[in-house]
Amino acid sequence: MQSAVILANNLSKEFITTKKSSGLRGAVKNLFKPEKTVKRAVDHVSFEITKGEIVGYIGPNGAGKSTTIKMMCGILNPTGGNVLINGMSPVNQRQKIVMDLGVVFGQRSQLYWDLPLGESFELLRRIYLVDRAKYEANLAELDRILNVHEFIDTPVRQLSLGQRMRGDLAAAMLHSPSVLFLDEPTIGLDVDVKYAIRKFIKEINEKYQTTVILTTHDLDDIQALCKRIIIINDGIIVSDSPLEELIEQELGHRLLIVELSAGDFHVTHPKAEITPLGSNRLQLKFRKDEISAAALISDISAQYQIRDLQIKEADINDVIRQIYARSKAACL
Amino acid sequence: MKPYLYMIKIKLLLALSYRYEVFITFITQIILLFVSSFFWKAAYKGIDSVAMVNERQMLIYSVISIILGNIFSISVEDSIRQKVRKGNVAVDFLKPVNIFYMYFSEDIGNVVTSVVQQIIPILIVSSLFIVVPAPASAVHFILFLVSVCCSYLIMWLISAIFGLFYFWVIDIGPLGEIKNYMILILSGSFVPVWLFPPIIQKTLVFLPFVYIYQFPISVFIGKTSPMPALTGIAVQAVWILGFGLLFGKIKRHVEKNIMVQGG
Incomplete structure (x- = not known):
């Protein structure tokens, strides 16, 4: 048994939202005695992920997938429990952890909107302290599968969604992280790009033993990539098992x-x-x-x-x- | 240090991609330059000096004030606001760098850009048509440069503190605007505070505003002599320390309770 790359232990996150009552009376009431409701987005989630696994983390919209991912990257602090990435806690060692972490949020981009893609890459190279020779080698490797050279000199705002997504994936992998979080990486993409992205994930996983956590609504992604899936609903893990087993026990x-x-x-x-x-x-x-x-x-x-x-x-x-x-x- | 330097370069590149905007900003600056020079020429008609400042000094004052306005156009507050609203601040927090150093580098990039795109042209236009903005002496000029750096830090910290508010209230509405106008009026950027009623002048000494615009400019034109200038710089240092501590405290609080918008 290899040691755990990611270890979540009773991880919980509560959000407090103020309920806004309507009307004038409501407005006055909000001012003096706001009604607060507590929502548990993630509720005592525990799992262990070992090196080289590709894990599908799925659940309906609003189930707590992104919240979990955000806690794992250190962008959100958990209300309870803890998570360890490579033995470190994102709460107090965020900068150290993210050095070895690649993250892609399908709905956001880390690229500079008005600059050519290559400029964003250059900035990332300096942020992650990748030396030039290694950077060139990595880029060549990424280019082989993702074909980023086609649009590396184009400003990001002029890229199509598929190109931008390929750019974002390449950006996340430039510093060859050992852990990759992909939050809906294939959202809104056509079949060809989806295929290229799946192929990319598979190859880096085989070649570098990169641990991948993938959230998606596209179950073809899951079927093509993941051996294990964790299903979360309403903040609670409802299933965590190998894909085969899950199908077998559910349908049989x-x-x-x-x-x-x-x-x-x-x-x-x-x-x-x-x-x-x-x-x-x-x-x-x-x-x-x-x-x-x-x-x-x-x-x-x-x-x-x-x-x-x-x-x-x-x-x-x-x-x-x-x-x-x-x-x-x-x-x- | 390298990523921060590269950030400055990126800001420059970004600015160069907005050529049209640069042109429009320049035109407004020139209009402002001429309007304020006409205003002071009219005000000084038949008067030698006011509060020991003559017409030429006052014209230089207004030119330098416009230049400082360009340098002090700080983006940290607005960029945090937009990033928090769209949830993109998450992406910044995923980088193994101090994001506030990153934001500071972006602003230094803005300064470099405005020196090239706005300040040099303004100096040329002003020298040709209004007044040659020469400092009172070399010593005055050096002290001016030091105090401008301090002013910049005070301005940046105030902006950054306001930016941090956006992390938990999401939108502070017109508060940011009110702050901007307060600074513009109370710092003497349009009209020097020495023309205000004495009681207001006395009060403003205890506030940071005059140390942002009026103090460095009056060093430049020679109204403030070197010794008081050093005292003034010491006061600026105290304000920097104060705002720096406040910023650090709020920043730690924010980092403990970061809230990122959107799925």
């Missing part, structure tokens, strides 16, 4: 759809639940641990002739929706 079954040539059939199978779909098509719902797809197919083809078949993989979207729905129900 697969679907086999067969089309038979004979119009007159009566199929039964002890280990599958069968529903006719019409026009000679049948849906067989089975559990992987009870019977393999191959065995099921051969059982059926022993009785009838199969014209076409299709195995439906478990859909992660269904899994997540199911978990969200359940945790919502638990809250009510």
Whole structure:
């Protein structure tokens, strides 16, 4: 077991908001006795992430994902609990931690709006004290996957969203950090750019053992990258397990759809639940641990002739929706 | 130190990308320059000197005041305000640097930019058409430079303290504007405080404002002689210390309770 790169222990964050009453009477009331409500954005969150992991950190909007990330970077101080990054606490060692941290907020940019991309890179090179030779090497490497040289001399304000995102990713990796936080890095991007970004994350993870925490609403990102996912809802972690396991335990079954040539059939199978779909098509719902797809197919083809078949993989979207729905129900 | 120096360069580059804006600012400065020179020429008609300041000295006073106004256009307050509102301050806090040194470097970059883009042209126009803004003596000039640096620090700290307020009230509305006008009027940047009623003059001695504009300029024109100038610089140092401590205290509080807007 490798040591933990990130260790969160009962991490909590409360926000106090003043409730504004409306009308004149409300305004007077607000002035003298404001009504304060406490919202727990993150509630006793604990997890441990080891070096080289890519972890998907997902949850519906407002679940507390970004708040957790912000606490991990030291931008927000936790109300309770603590978090350690490489054994250091962001609360009192922020500057030291961020030296080895790359962060991309999909909705914000750390690039200078009016300057060519390359100028922002040069500033970052000096901020992170990267020497020129290493910088050139890193940039060449980043350029290979992200193709930033195409627009390195263009002012950032003239870049398309996809280009800007690639620029931001490159900017976050210029100092080769060992930990990378990506907060919705593929938001609003087209298929090609998404693909390039996923490829980039995968490569740096394999090559440098970079630990990546990824929050996203795009579950294709998760499926392509993460082996482990942590699901948070209403500030509470509702699930933390390997992706495979999660799908297995949530759905547990697969679907086999067969089309038979004979119009007159009566199929039964002890280990599958069968529903006719019409026009000679049948849906067989089975559990992987009870019977393999191959065995099921051969059982059926022993009785009838199969014209076409299709195995439906478990859909992660269904899994997540199911978990969200359940945790919502638990809250009510 | 290097990232801070590079920040100054970046500010210069940014300023150069706004050529149109530079031109407009320059025109307003020139208009201001002429208006204030006409005003003082009219006011001095038939009078040799007021409070031991003659017409030529007063004209130099107004030119230097406009130049200082350019130097003191500090952006830290506004840039914190905008960054807090949009939540971009988060990105600044993710850098392994002291962000306030970074903001200070940005402002020094602004000073360098305004020397090149505004101050040199203003000096030329003023020398050609109004008055050659020469200091009273070399000693006066050196003391002037020292006290301008102190004034700059006082101004910057006041701006930065106001900027810090935005971290927890998000918007302090017209308070920042009121502060700016207070400084403009009470610092003697338009009309020297020695023309105000005596009671106001006596009160203002105990406030930092006159030490921002009027004090360095009166050193420059020779109204304040070297010895009192040194005392004045000592008073400026006290104000810097005071505001510096206040700034440090608020900054620590903010860093403990940072609030970043937006998802």
